Amino acid sequence: MSSSTPEGALPRTSAAVLTVSDSCSRGEKRGETNDLSGPAVAEALGRRNFEVVARGIVADERAAIQEKLIELCHSARLVVTTGGTGIAPRDVTPEATSAVCDRLVEGIAEQMRIHGARKTRFAALSRAVCGVRGTSLILNLPGSPAGAVESLESVIDLLPHALELIAGRTEH
Numbered sequence: 001m002s003s004s005t006p007e008g009a010l011p012r013t014s015a016a017v018l019t020v021s022d023s024c025s026r027g028e029k030r031g032e033t034n035d036l037s038g039p040a041v042a043e044a045l046g047r048r049n050f051e052v053v054a055r056g057i058v059a060d061e062r063a064a065i066q067e068k069l070i071e072l073c074h075s076a077r078l079v080v081t082t083g084g085t086g087i088a089p090r091d092v093t094p095e096a097t098s099a100v101c102d103r104l105v106e107g108i109a110e111q112m113r114i115h116g117a118r119k120t121r122f123a124a125l126s127r128a129v130c131g132v133r134g135t136s137l138i139l140n141l142p143g144s145p146a147g148a149v150e151s152l153e154s155v156i157d158l159l160p161h162a163l164e165l166i167a168g169r170t171e172h
Contacts, residue, residue, distance in 0.1 A: 012051035013163060016076035017042045018058060018068055020084035020093045021143065025059040037082040040145040041152060048156050050078060060084050065096035073100075073136040077163050080152065083143030085128040093140050094127045101131030101138060105162065108139065108155050115154035116147070130155075135166050 084093030116123025128140035
């Protein structure tokens with residue numbers, strides 16, 4: 001254990017947050033940082049023992065999303081995206097995620113939709129996916145701050161175990 005980890009405490013798991021938004025990437029959203037979902041997700045991760053080591057914003061362009069996901073998987077065990085998961089023509093985050101993943105984890109995305117449907121019937125329009133790339137887990141969340149945090153919280157207890165399994169620690 002490193003000297004920065006208190007005795008008996010679990011080490012923090014590295015995470016990265018990627019906001020997928022044309023308007024945020026161009027700086028068109030209101031607010032000082034113009035990205036509300038990314039900071040909300042990063043804060044929620046921090047409360048659950050994840051250390052956010054990288055954050056970024058990218059336009060709704062499949063190639064750009066794929067490139068950034070690959071880059072973030074080099075520095076974080078958990079890569080969380082927010083935005084681009086709906087059915088609008090520019091919503092391509094699920095396709096970009098699927099393209100860079102070795103395997104998909106359908107149950108996690110299904111759990112988020114089930115949880116979301118309890119609050120809004122529009123959760124059924126989410127095409128969010130979850131998948132594995134190497135030893136990293138990539139998780140798509142909706143673009144609204146509340147929807148993103150609620151979706152994350154509906155599955156966050158599964159993520160440490162999923163990351164252990166991905167790392168090859170399968171004894172249970």
